[in-house]
Amino acid sequence: MNLPNWVRAFGRISLWVWAGLGLVFLFTPIFVTILFSFNEPTGKYNYIWNKFSLSGWTDPLKYPELTDALIFSLKIAVVVTAIATVLGTLMGLAMVKYKFRAKGMIGAILILPLTMPEIVLGFSLLTLFVSINWSRGFITIIIAQVMFSVSYVATTVRARIRGFDWRLEEAALDLGASPFRTFRKITLPLIAPGVVAAAMLTFALSLDDFIITYLNSGLDNTFPIQIWNMKRSKIPVQINVFSTALLVISVILAIAVVVGGNRRSRKLAGLTEVSGASLNS
Amino acid sequence: MASPTAVDLSAPVIEIDHVVKRFGDFVAVDDANFSIRQGEFFSMLGPSGCGKTTTLRMIAGFEQPTSGAIRLDGVDVSKVPPNKRDVNTVFQQYALFPHMNVFDNVSFGPQAQNVDKATIKKRVSEILEVVRLTEFASRRPAQLSGGQQQRVALARALVNLPKALLLDEPLGALDLKLRHAMQFELKRIQREVGITFVYVTHDQEEALTMSDRIAVMSDGRVEQIGTPAEIYENPATVFVAGFIGQANLWSATVTDRSATSATVSALGGSTLSGSCVADSVRAGAPVTLMVRPERISISMNPPCGDMQSVNAIVTDLTFQGPVVRLALSAPDGSPIIANIDPDADLPLLRPGHNVWASWAPTAACVLPDAPDQPRTLDDIVVEG
Numbered sequence: 110m111n112l113p114n115w116v117r118a119f120g121r122i123s124l125w126v127w128a129g130l131g132l133v134f135l136f137t138p139i140f141v142t143i144l145f146s147f148n149e150p151t152g153k154y155n156y157i158w159n160k161f162s163l164s165g166w167t168d169p170l171k172y173p174e175l176t177d178a179l180i181f182s183l184k185i186a187v188v189v190t191a192i193a194t195v196l197g198t199l200m201g202l203a204m205v206k207y208k209f210r211a212k213g214m215i216g217a218i219l220i221l222p223l224t225m226p227e228i229v230l231g232f233s234l235l236t237l238f239v240s241i242n243w244s245r246g247f248i249t250i251i252i253a254q255v256m257f258s259v260s261y262v263a264t265t266v267r268a269r270i271r272g273f274d275w276r277l278e279e280a281a282l283d284l285g286a287s288p289f290r291t292f293r294k295i296t297l298p299l300i301a302p303g304v305v306a307a308a309m310l311t312f313a314l315s316l317d318d319f320i321i322t323y324l325n326s327g328l329d330n331t332f333p334i335q336i337w338n339m340k341r342s343k344i345p346v347q348i349n350v351f352s353t354a355l356l357v358i359s360v361i362l363a364i365a366v367v368v369g370g371n372r373r374s375r376k377l378a379g380l381t382e383v384s385g386a387s388l389n390s
Numbered sequence: 391m392a393s394p395t396a397v398d399l400s401a402p403v404i405e406i407d408h409v410v411k412r413f414g415d416f417v418a419v420d421d422a423n424f425s426i427r428q429g430e431f432f433s434m435l436g437p438s439g440c441g442k443t444t445t446l447r448m449i450a451g452f453e454q455p456t457s458g459a460i461r462l463d464g465v466d467v468s469k470v471p472p473n474k475r476d477v478n479t480v481f482q483q484y485a486l487f488p489h490m491n492v493f494d495n496v497s498f499g500p501q502a503q504n505v506d507k508a509t510i511k512k513r514v515s516e517i518l519e520v521v522r523l524t525e526f527a528s529r530r531p532a533q534l535s536g537g538q539q540q541r542v543a544l545a546r547a548l549v550n551l552p553k554a555l556l557l558d559e560p561l562g563a564l565d566l567k568l569r570h571a572m573q574f575e576l577k578r579i580q581r582e583v584g585i586t587f588v589y590v591t592h593d594q595e596e597a598l599t600m601s602d603r604i605a606v607m608s609d610g611r612v613e614q615i616g617t618p619a620e621i622y623e624n625p626a627t628v629f630v631a632g633f634i635g636q637a638n639l640w641s642a643t644v645t646d647r648s649a650t651s652a653t654v655s656a657l658g659g660s661t662l663s664g665s666c667v668a669d670s671v672r673a674g675a676p677v678t679l680m681v682r683p684e685r686i687s688i689s690m691n692p693p694c695g696d697m698q699s700v701n702a703i704v705t706d707l708t709f710q711g712p713v714v715r716l717a718l719s720a721p722d723g724s725p726i727i728a729n730i731d732p733d734a735d736l737p738l739l740r741p742g743h744n745v746w747a748s749w750a751p752t753a754a755c756v757l758p759d760a761p762d763q764p765r766t767l768d769d770i771v772v773e774g
Contacts, residue, residue, distance in 0.1 A: 279452055280485040282472045284499035285550065291473075294498070298489050 139356065146349035153343035165346035169354075172347055178335030179351055185247070185331065186315040189254040194308045196255070197262020198300070204267050206275060220264060222257040230257060231324035238325060245327030253325045254315050261314060262307040269303025305366055313359065401428050402461075403554050403586045404449060404477075409458035411444050411610075418444040420610040421458075426554065426588060431580055433589040433597040436607035437633070442590045445607075446556050449588065451475045462553060473502075478547035479556040483563060484539050486531040492518070492542050493527040499550040513549055520582055521545045521575075537568045544579065554586040561596065573599055594634045598622065606630045622682075624665065628757050631680045638686075640724050642679040642756070644671055652756040654679055658722030660700045664754030671758050678757045685753035686728035688716060688736060689746050699748035702726055704741050718747055 112120075145155055149162035170176045203209075204216060222230060234253050238245060277299070281291040297304075319333045326334060336348055402425035411419040419441040426432045434442035447453045448460055451472030459466045467475055478499070487495050493514060500510045518524045521541040531539055540560060547555055560576075561569045577600055580587050591597050597604050598618040605615045606629070614626040625631035628639060642656035652666035656679050664679055671677055693699050702718035705725075709715075709732070716739070718726040726747050730736075739745070 274483075274485065276481055276483070276485040277487060279472070280479070280481060280487070280546075281498065281502075283450055283452075283477075283479045284502055284546065285473050286498070286502035287473055290502055295487060 142349055143353045143356070146346060146353045148346055148349075150346060153345070155344045155346045155349060165350040169347055169350050172339075172345055174330070175332075175335055175339070175345070175347055175351070178330045178332045181247075181329060182316055182332035185250055185254065186312050188251055189258055189315040190308050190311045192251070193255045193258035193262050193311045194304060197259045197307060197311075198266050198304050200259065200263040201266030201270065201303075202296075202300075204263065205270050205273065219260050222260040223264065227257075227318075227320040228324075231321035234321070235324045245325050246329045249325045249327070250322055250329065250331070253321050254318060257318075257321065258311045258314055261310055265307040265310060266300065266303050269306070270300050273300065302366075309359075309362060309366065316355070402426060403428050403463060404588065405459075405461040405464075406445065406449075407459040407461060409445070409448065409455045409460060411441070411448060411453060412456045417610050419448070419455075422612050423458075424605060424612060424615050426586060427603075429584055429586055430602040431577070431587045431589065431600055433591060433601040433604045434607055435591055435594060435597040435604050435633075436613075437592055439609075440607040441610040442592075442605075442607050443558055446479075446558055446588065446590045449554070450477060450479045450556050476550075476553045477556055478550055478552040479558065480540075480543045480547050480560045482558045482560070484531075484543040484560075486539055486542055486546070488531055491528050491530050492523060492534070495531070495542055496546045496549050499546065503550070514545075517545045517549045520548070520579060536564050537572060540564065540572060541575070544576075548579070548583055548585065551583075552585065554588055557587060557589045559591055560589075561591075561593075569596075576600060598634070606633060608633070624667070624755060625680065625757065626668070628678045628680070628759065631678075631755065631757060636683050636727070636729075638681045638683060638725075638727055640679045640720075642677050644673050644675045644677055644756070647671060647673055651751070652677070654756055657700050657720040657724055657726075660721075662698050662700075662754065663751050664756040665752060666756035668756075668758040671756060676759050678759055680755045680757055681749050681753055683715070683727045683729040684713070685749045686726070686730075686747050687749065688728055688730055688734070688739075689748065690737065692746050693748040696751065697748040698751055698754060699746050700726070702745060702747050704739050704743045704745060706741060707739060718745070 145158070146165050147161050147163065148155055149159050149164055151157065151159050200219065204212065204219070231253065234249075234256070235245075238249050243249060273296075277295050278291050281295045282288065286294065316332065319337070322331055323334055323337070330338060332351070336344075339345070339348075404426040406422050406424050406426075409419055409422045410417070422441070422445055434445060436442050444453060448455055451467070451470060451474075455468055459468050461467065462475065462477065487498065490498070496514045496517060497510050500513060505513075515524065515527075518527060521544055523538060523541055523545065526534060526538060526542075531542065534542065540563075543560070557576075561572050564572060573596060576587070589597070589600065601618055603615060603617055604621055606613045606621060608629045614621055614630045616624075621630060622634055625634065625637075631637040632639060640656050642654035642662070644652050644654050645661065646653040647666070650665060650667065651663055652671055653661060653663040654677060656662055662679060664681075687693075692701075700720055702720050704716065705719050706717035707714060708717075710729075712732075713729040714732050716728045716730055718728065720726055728747060
């Protein structure tokens with residue numbers, strides 16, 4: 110089409126403006142969280158900007174109940190990530206590799222936790238635990254979180270290994286490797302990027318989950334639940350400090366995974382020694 | 391490397407004992423029954439879907455026979471998993487491990503079998519020398535050309551010194567020129583290491599060039615097993631005749647049968663004879679008469695002596711470099727193809743000329759018709 114230059118320029122500029130506004134919309138809450146970690150609130154509620162202060166950062170452990178909750182959350186996240194990653198990866202592998210009866214049905218059941226309202230899942234689990242008379246706490250939180258995390262892991266891993274060349278496994282078996290050695294030396298290294306991505310997703314989901322965890326946590330408080338409980342009496346700046354720290358750690362991890370993954374795929378494509386050019390450019 | 395002189399060359403390494411493989415209702419391999427001898431280059435040849443790859447995968451252990459047995463050095467391995475069988479495979483697309491360099495790919499086998507480090511190093515460098523890849527040991531598969539990847543796959547499978555090397559269309563992904571070069575490479579390597587090669591291909595030229603013996607397969611059945619010359623000169627079935635090389639295949643009816651030959655009526659009532667070994671060929675039976683195009687000679691007058699001949703009309707001439715391809719029409723309209731020497735002492739032939747096509751009786755084969763074989767004009771063709 111033959112548009113006058115000023116129309117093209119206008120179109121280009123407004124695209125940038127809209128894209129910028131979109132990003133501002135997405136990142137403002139995060140920015141506010143970071144900013145308010147440097148606030149010195151006037152009362153017990155860290156709502157209104159008063160003045161810059163490092164008090165939250167110099168004394169992050171001021172509220173032991175908050176620190177304990179964070180440690181509890183991290184413990185849960187580690188255990189849930191370990192269990193869900195192993196189970197979900199095996200499920201994802203099975204779903205891609207094998208043909209078996211009721212595969213379609215199992216696939217549907219697998220994505221059910223992703224689509225079902227959390228309140229329904231959380232409440233049905235609570236009903237179950239109450240009816241079999243299990244006291245709620247660490248174990249029930251783990252069970253509840255693993256239940257929905259497995260779906261995320263299986264779906265992620267399944268998507269990442271669609272193009273996996275199964276003859277590589279046959280080749281390894283053919284050369285005399287046991288099925289376990291084949292998995293350890295061939296399958297796992299090759300599907301590792303998908304597994305790591307799934308593990309990171311699970312870790313984040315576990316730290317973050319509120320509804321299902323709240324319903325099945327009994328008297329134990331995870332980090333989100335502790336914030337929820339505290340907010341009636343105070344919202345200390347330490348909440349923002351921990352949130353910011355978690356955010357920074359996860360951004361660093363994500364960058365490490367992306368950079369590592371790129372280097373890895375470039376290595377596999379044989380470009381490290383041939384040229385410095387990136388495949389992705 | 392294993393010394394081929396130390397073993398009994400006639401002993402079978404692999405025995406395929408009445409093996410049947412079904413996938414649901416589909417019969418992939420139908421009663422295969424043959425053995426492969428120590429040190430030989432054995433090919434399974436046939437069109438796609440003929441069961442050759444399934445047979446290879448059963449020898450490797452990736453599939454299990456529905457019935458029958460597979461024996462390796464006399465031991466039934468039908469139920470033994472692939473990692474416990476002393477055979478190794480070169481895969482169609484090589485299946486090299488992309489996250490490992492050439493050395494690690496090749497040493498994967500011995501490492502899996504807990505061979506000590508020094509021995510692994512020695513064996514890997516030896517085999518890399520055999521396939522001429524010594525200076526590529528630290529490269530990754532993606533940094534190698536197709537031909538080099540092929541040789542890595544070969545080295546990786548040979549380094550274990552298996553009882554037999556199984557090759558599944560290993561040259562299929564290479565271009566024509568490289569394929570010819572690799573055919574010689576493969577033969578050289580096989581001579582050097584002295585290991586039995588079981589080679590699967592759909593390329594008849596490849597099989598004829600490299601093999602000591604060939605099993606021609608079709609629709610899950612082994613049609614014929616023999617040396618390349620046996621299969622080419624004396625095909626057992628119409629399928630083999632058509633699949634290997636070019637062949638004139640004419641419908642015929644048996645008029646007389648002796649122990650090793652048969653006399654038939656074909657090409658519009660001519661009485662012709664050919665060698666015949668099939669028991670099912672009896673007087674009155676419909677059969678196919680086969681003559682290779684290069685065995686037919688052309689003359690302007692009826693040939694004398696012990697030659698078989700028919701009168702025919704030239705329909706087409708094609709110059710093909712070393713030969714002239716002559717298409718003729720027999721009295722009954724059947725096409726006859728003859729490849730003749732451009733130097734042959736003949737007047738300038740043109741379509742419409744009346745000539746005599748003749749051949750020695752030993753050049754003709756009388757082949758039984760399969761019961762389900764369609765009998766149409768299209769069927770009587772020269773396969774390219």
